[in-house]
Amino acid sequence: MKKLFYIGTLIILLFIMGCSKDESSPNDRMKQYVELWMKSDFTEMYDLLTEEARESFPTDEYVDRYEKVFKDLEINKLEITFTELNDEQEKQAFDQGSATYSLQVKMESIAGPIEFERDMTLQKEKDRASEDDEEKEEWYVEWDPGFIFPDLAKEGKIKIETTAAKRGEILDRNQMPLAINDIAYEIGVVPNLFENKETEIEQIAKLLNITEDSINTSLNASWVEDDHFVPLKVIPKTAEEQLANLLAIPAVTSVETTGRIYPAGEAAAHLTGYIGKVTSEEIEKYPERLYKESDIIGKRGLEQLYEEQLRGTDGVTIIIEIQDADQKEENVLAERPVKHGEHIQVTIDVNLQEKIFNSYGDKSGTAAAIQPKTGEVLALISSPSFDPNELAYGISQAKWDALMEDKKQPFINRFTATYAPGSVLKPITAAIGLANGTIKPEDGVTIEGLTWGKDSWGDYKVKRVSTGANPVDLHSALIRSDNIYFAMKAVEMGGDKYLDGLKQFGLGEELPLTYPFSVSQISNDGKLNDEVLLANTSYGQGEIELSSLHMALTYTVFLNEGNMIKPSFLVDDPKSEIWIENVMDKEDAELMKSYLRDVVTKGTAKVANNDKVAIAGKTGTAELKLSHDTNGNENGWFVAYPSDSEDILIAMMMESVQDVGSSSFVAGKVAEILTEIK
The missing domain is CATH 3.10.450.100 (NTF2-like; domain 1)
Known part of the structure; x- marks a missing residue:
């Protein structure tokens, strides 16, 4: 039997081998x-x-x-x-x-x-x-x-049905809108309504600021039929003239849809950013996000930072449509449910944001407002600005060119940038000196005249704006904003100790919050080996630079028993956390609070003194000039808080204030804001 099996198998193999030839x-x-x-x-x-x-x-x-x-x-x-x-x-x-x-x-x-x-x-x-x-x-x-x-x-025929994901909204601390979805119009064409296809496509492309090729690509999609609506672009409901011109074209029709609105407009433009059509470069940069050419993407600000959470995922259903006699059958081939974007709620107070922004008028500058006990960021200002509503739907080339050529550079986000702090750094220098023992409140130094310098510095001298009774102590130096006093104390403690002290205030570190800020610097090389540079740094000149938010955070040391508060940006972020502990003693922090109040009642910030709100703070002027002996533009600073409630702290900087009162002009603006909100 086995023999017959082997013979049969051999015959099959020989047959296959013969065939395979x-x-x-x-x-x-x-x-x-x-x-x-x-x-x-x-x-x-x-x-x-x-x-x-x-x-x-x-x-x-x-x-x-x-x-x-x-x-x-x-x-x-x-x-x-x-x-x-x-x-x-x-x-x-x-x-x-x-x-x-x-x-x-x-x-x-x-x-x-x-x-x-x-x-x-x-x-x-x-x-x-x-x-x-x-x-x-x-x-x-x-x-x-x-x-x-x-x-x-x-x-059967293939049909694709999509359910657009709603983009998550951006809300302030009180759930007031910063970026929301509102009525807009989706402009499209119905192929069988074309009367002169080539001409109409050319007109549509110009009115929507898109290419004729992109229109033809949409029309050539496999699902498109003569009586189908083919979407091309969304425009805001405020674009009434544009909508009327489009609807005058035979093939064009519109469908009410949802668009993006920025209620705070210019006041929060750098903060919120805006959305726009995704570019080929962005599609290549984020392959995992599976963007299509028709998709939108966050272009800057919060819209870009939280793109993943905000964008959501469109729902898509692929259907096979079968027409059998008088009956139509639809079978679902594949289905992905829609996933709407998440809402983002930040600690910003949009009313305060608008109030501070409006105070700038035609001035350029930056400001940050925080709750100094919790670390909540209440406002982030950059002036001048732009209208994000215009950019979200495609701005005209003429308007774009005007923005790009504006000498005030409205596209620069000043609140993430760093600037020379001027004399608002003096309380920080004081805190460093108190912490390392170089400064004792009761001790004074004798200063003669308006200039001072060491013999080894050659002709270079530190200048102050006024003289006072000798000896000059810390209280007097802060009230009169005495550059020479702080330069002497910095040189006395030495570059290494002063450098370590500045690092205790977080200089050189990234700010611990999700929004990206430029890192504050002590000097270009991070060192203070040169005595002249050390002296200039002590009163906020030299090469030292901080962002307005970092400047505001440094003053929280005085309001939190010597600890520096950690900023909190999202509503769900932890509050009242300490960023850097024990920057100075509790007793010295209390002393500094009393001195800052005296700066307003008796010193350089008297313009901020009023009967309605007790304000404490420090003015500062950063001189921007090519050499020590020349004149230049001045950036004015004021860092202040209501000394009774201590529930808000504002650090404001305005550019080119030399002709309007310098830092006193800024102090007056901050005082007006604090008085209005109290």
């Missing part, structure tokens, strides 16, 4: 077709179809259709498996001239995974590739559209 195996042909399919090489696949299939389905119904479907549905990660015929089955296939395989097809699409199973049959036919041997045969694939998706075998 002249004909390919159906298994090999099937592997070849599947490999081409996996590579989306539809042209080569078409060459492997039976004559009957090629006659029934010309290349445009096979190659072109496959390519359109795979592109429009964003097919990827295609996997095709099948079980090869065994020797007995392959012998039978040669006998019958036909071989059938069960395919398992898996893929990812714009709407998620798609899977199906279907039998594929191969037939033996004359080998079209052989010109010499007319009797040579080859295996070819019987094909119909059901191998794209099974329901297409019934003359």
